[in-house]
Amino acid sequence: MTTVTEKKPTHAGAPRASRPSAPETRAGARRRRGLSTLTGWAFVAPAMVIILGLSIFPAAWAFLLSLQKWNGFAPPKFVGGANYTRLMSDEEFWAAVSHTGLYVVLFVPASVLLGLFLAVALNRDIPLIGLYRTAIFVPFVASAAATGILSTYLFSPQYGLANNVLRSIGLPAQGWLEDPSQAMLVIAIMSLWGQAAFTTVIYLAALQDIPNELLEAARIDGANRWQTFWRVVWPELGPVTVFVTIWQVIGALQLFDLVYTTTRGGPLDATKTIVYYLWEKAFKALDFGTGSAAAYILFAVTLLITVGMVLYARRRNMEAF
């Protein structure tokens, strides 16, 4: 190991102005630097090898795959952009795109607004608040598999609680997950149940970061609570809102688990999302090329939306990142 004689770095990544007080031979300095480079890499290399090996390497490989026709057994055939052009004219793919879009529209605004509302509601010191918080946060640890199986039970047309409640108040029973026009709504509701905690926690942290002087000043100026919220608190939360919205959009575009454990893409393909489509292509039809091309298209769309939202936020002067 090296002896520690480095100067204190003023800031990580900032160039270090290293001026050894005692004159040192050049060879000695080089050896010391070589040794500290070795030490540095010894610390970071194990994690780096794993992460790069499981991300950059397969990501590059996926791009190669997307230009090939391959089923995993026969020798791969280079087909250029054929997989991409075929996807662009594949109705099933576009259907998957629109189902994913529907989910984004149903889930993202609801999760952001619900998170905001719950955070405001929970951000107070009243009796039982701990109990309320726990009840709302616990579903976050339920897995997609468990949530999915639970959804099929709660929304079972014959035996489920949802229809039972509707019947008992005299409303007609619904098909829920078995109705193509309602299945995605049910999935969005159950996603909200499981993930409301996330947006709530982020907003709670942001609310607690708002300086008290600001709220005090608004109160002194005669603003009521409603005005204080919309004129003072809401603008302060702008960056967080941009952040959680982008975060939830990215997550929603990748919906897969909950579809797999509820409808498996049905009924009548109504819940077949982009990732479900690519999973079927790759692991059911063993069409690795088309699957990889679909993954790259989704990646590109995600990037575009993210960059677009960040730029939009910048123009509105809301720095989220």
Next chain:
Amino acid sequence: MALTSLTRAPRTDAPARHPKRRFSLWHLVLAPIALLFFIPFAQMLLASLSPRSDLVKFPPPFFPSRITLDGFVGLLTDTDILRWLANSTIVAVISIVSHVVLCSLAGYGFARLQFRGRTAGFFLILATIMIPTQLLMIPTYIMFSKLGIVNTLAAAFVPWLASAFGIFLMRQFFLSIPIEIEEAAAIDGANRLEIFLRVVLPLARPAMTTLAIFTLLSSWNDLVWPLIAINDENAFTVQLGIANFQGTRRTQWDLLMAGNVIATAPLVLFFLFAQKQFVQTMTMSGLKG
């Protein structure tokens, strides 16, 4: 100090003027919402304890006619749930240990050590955060089958051995520790590894806890990797096991809900005991973006 006490003063004596707090109207909002969030869990638990005849009655009763463990017994005899639980536990333990160790080392390296390629390496790691899972599914599956770890537990834990988020989290934490502490240890003659192990790591316990919970949640609840790479029932994780079981027993709700309870209970109990740390983890994992 003086400033805080000045600004805090009015807030502390404000409640004193109303020794008896008025009933907050927020209860009327929060209580129903909390109940709504709780109902699915309650239904799950009640169904797992109901006789099967109750669950296929029409209309279904809200509460079971009697409490029975038939669902759990049926699940134990029909499936390898105990083996799946053990598998999930092994996967989670390996993931957590590896994640915390490797990310602490790398986080410290990127935060405090001077070496050639440090900045480039760190940005490369950060860039991988952008890469979505589904882009990696196909090549990773091929890679796993070439390595011969398809249908083994390794396929479930290898994706969670380390993460860019973990390195980032640990690095930020190490940067926040005053460097004077380390310099003092260096003057006393400790080398880098000794400083890391004896001085820095003990201070990093909160960050390591956050990372451990993050890894526990991710690896225990993961469905995608096991689904893709594990077909052998002996190597199923509990999540894959119950998802697969669901495909074959569409309406055996007592068994399905018993499986759900078993797959969910460990994390729920853990959450109830360490809620503060879990919430901290949830807040931090937002940093992934």
